[in-house]
Each structure stands twice: as structure tokens, then as C-alpha cells.
Amino acid sequence: MSKFQTTLRNAVLALGALVFLFPFYYMIIGSLQTKQDASLGGAFPHPSNLTGANYAAINDRINLFSGLLNSSIFTIGVLICTLIFGVLVGYALAVLQWRGRGVTFALALLVQVVPFQLLIIPLYVLITRTYGLGDNYLGMILPFAINSTAVIIFRQYFLQLPKELFEAARIDGAGEFKLLWGIALPLVRPALVTAALLTFIGPWNEFLWPFLITKNAAMQPLAVSLANYISNVAATAANPFGAILAGAVVLAAPVVILFIVFQRYFISTDVGSSVKG
Template identity: 70%
Template sequence: MIIGSLQKKPDTSLKGAFPTGGLTLHNYAEINSRVDLVRSLLNSGIFTGGVLLGTVVFGVLAGYALARLHFRGRGTLFAVMLLVQIVPFQLLIIPIYVMIVRTYGLADSYAGMIVPFLINSTAVFVFRQFFLALPDDLFSAAQLDGAGELRILWSVALPLVRPALLTVVLLTFIGPWNEFLWPFLVTKDQSLQPLAVTLANYISNIAGRASNPFGAILAGAVVLAAPAVALFVVFQKRFTASEISSGVKG
């Protein structure tokens, strides 16, 4: 994909994957001349950052509650949460759109794009499983020292579930970063549209008229995929790194 985006002339054969010359950044320059990449990147950052913040905060609180707090209906609530995951988001688009746009009046706003994705049941499940894996002795020791639940969560549990945090951040990042359908429905204001929507419009409506349509389409795909790939490369070694038992003697 990267090589194809750098080709001067389209070459879709196997030989084209091993170019001997003729690479250029012209395809990227054409995107930048037709699309405000800086503004689109900023919009994607706001959209994705808002979703990440909501997912982590609500995921940690709900996951901790389902794993460590004892209350009536906890098992039923967890079962319902699992059932929610089998419902495709596409089935919910129309009712959510009516609620967000007509009921709450959040069309053409960042909040309208972010709110439907603030709570992620997958993130809740991941955090719950990690909190269940922590030794009970750590929580008992903290309770004996007089720590409340929020203090235990912040000082004891969170430092030990960094792999879960990184996993949730990466998995959550990929979704809103590549999401183009929902932002496109919520806002028609181009100054608010994230990168995925902007590049989808470019690839669908403009890339075909470029001097190298094949390279222009691949260049758009590279621009969209590069941040997610970079994030994975940076944090991949930390996914399995854990010090769960470091606070327990013996």
C-alpha cells in the first residue's frame, strides 16, 4: 500500500511491489491540495480523544464495580452487558441518530459524534477480567489501612492493570479513528468532519480524477492507517507486561 502510494504511474502487478525507481510524494501533495489535512487531523484527534477518555473512565469504574464490589444483581448486570455486545451498531444507527440530532440537538457538533461511543462494553469486560486477576490480598491490605474504594482503585488496582489500559486504548482508538459513517451522518459541516470522512469523500469523489487515481487512493489509505499502526508498534511490547503479584509477599 505504501509503495503503491509512492508510484508515479500505477502498476498493480506483482512487479510493482518491488519498484526500482520512479517513487514520488506527488499523490500525497494532491491530497493536501484538495483536503485540509491539518483541520481533519485535529477533528479526528478531538473525536477520538473524547471517545478514549469516556471509554477509559467509564470502563475502569464499571469494570472495577463488576469485579470487586458485591451488590444484588451483579451477575445479571454482567450478563446483560455481554448481550449488548451481540447487537451490531448498524442496527442502532437510526434510533441513536434521532435521539442525538432531534431530541438533544447535537447535530454539527463534536458532542454529537462522541456521546454514542462514550461507553464501550468490550472495555468494561476487559477491565473486569483484569481486576478479577489481581490478588485479593492487595485489596484486603488496603482496606485494613483504611483506604476507600476509590483510593484502592486509584492507588492499588490501576497501576497493576496498565496492560489492560493500553489494550483498551488501542482497540478503542482504531474504532473512532476509522469511523466515517456516524460522523458523516451527524455533521455536514466540513470544518468539523474527521479525517476518515474527509478521506472517504476524497477517495470517492476526487481521487478518480487525479493524475494517478490508483496512487491517490492508496495514499489516502496510508494517511488514515499510519497513526493506528504507529500506536500499535509503540505499545505492542507493553500489552503483556504486568506486575500483578509484585505487591504480595511470599
């Protein structure tokens, strides 16, 4: 590649990065403005128009810490269940030989095309009336406890592992759980991080199900609290635009930080080199 082509490529990538990052920058700047300025010039406000009062204003109405705590409990609960069940089912589908394995995998693929909204009414009746788990963290977590996407991710990673590793370990007397914990999991760490990140984004931003299952404001995740604020309270704030953006910044920050820290695992698929090493 010539020097001109390299320079052109870098310029195009830099321009694309600026276009992608500008909405995030505008959201942060908007959350710090004393007076609303929705024009393009508002992206470069005068220092005298910057303040942290918008964060204090929205925190007084919906308690950002409580919302973050509820979102964290909901998301971490879903994450733990997803990883445990995803690893176990993915390992069974990829490594173990049993009748009905192909049908089970086909069902996991079929679940991908079933909209969650189609199941909301029976799930709501089951969770709230049958199990009595309304306004309960367990009631929020259960419908998301098993993620078919995570199952498929783990299955595909486990399929890449050489069968000779498992056969040799079985000859040495290792059981399946020892094989899974000692051999398979260390070699598919990129899959663990990828599944964790993909799972985290879903429940962290989930609105509809927590909105239905929680009537007590103290139990609502931040996404639900922020939506209620926008609908009922934002119009009375001194700077509704800034307060709403402040809540959006708080909601988006954990996801952005996690992606920046772990994004290299999205492209890490060097299982072969790990086996050879």
C-alpha cells in the same frame, strides 16, 4: 528443540511476517508512484517513478491535517470516556459487592451481540433532533462513550488481584477511590494500554456514524473525508490510485505506530509478579 526445528520455525515465521507486511509495503510504494502501476512489478518501481506529489494532491482537496485533527479529537474523546467509565464499572463489577452485579455483567456481555447498525436510526434522531448535536464533536463521541469490551477487560484484570490487598487497605481506612487509584490501577497497567489500543482503532477507522452526523466537511474525520474523496474527486486526479493510497497511508500510520510501540502490553499479564514485588 533441535537446530533444524528452530531454523524451520524461524523461516516459517519470517515468511508469514513478509506475507503480512507486503500489503503495507505495497500501499506505501503505491502512494509514492508518479504513474500508476497496479501489477506485481509495481511493488519495485524505478526511482524515477517515485514522488511525493500524491500526498500534495490529496491534501489540496481534503486537507489531511484538518481530517487528522478531527479524527484525533473524536478518538481521544472516545478514549477518555471509555477508560474512565470502563475502569469505574469494571472495578465495581469485580471488587464491590452489590445487588444486581451479576445481571449488570450479563447485560454487558449481551451488548456485545447487538450490532451498532441496529441502533443508528434512533441514535441519529436522538443526537441530532433531541439534543441538537449534529456537526458537533460531542455528537460524534457520545454513542461510543461507554465500551462494554473495555468494561469486560477491566473486570477480568481486577478479578486477578488478591482480595487481601483491598481488605488490608480498608482496615487502614482507605476509601474505594483510594483503593482504585492507589492499588488497583497500578497493577492493571497492561489492561489500560490494551483497552486504549483496542478503543483507539475503532473510532479512528469509524466511517458510518461520523458520516451521518457531520454535514460540514470541516468537521469530518479523515476516514469520512477520504471516502468522499474516493467517491467524488479521485477520478479527476492525475494519479487517482496513488492519491487514494496516500490518504490510506496517512490514515493507517498512527494506528500502526501505536501498535508497534505498545504491542508488548498485549501479552503482558504478569499481575502475580507485580503483586509479589
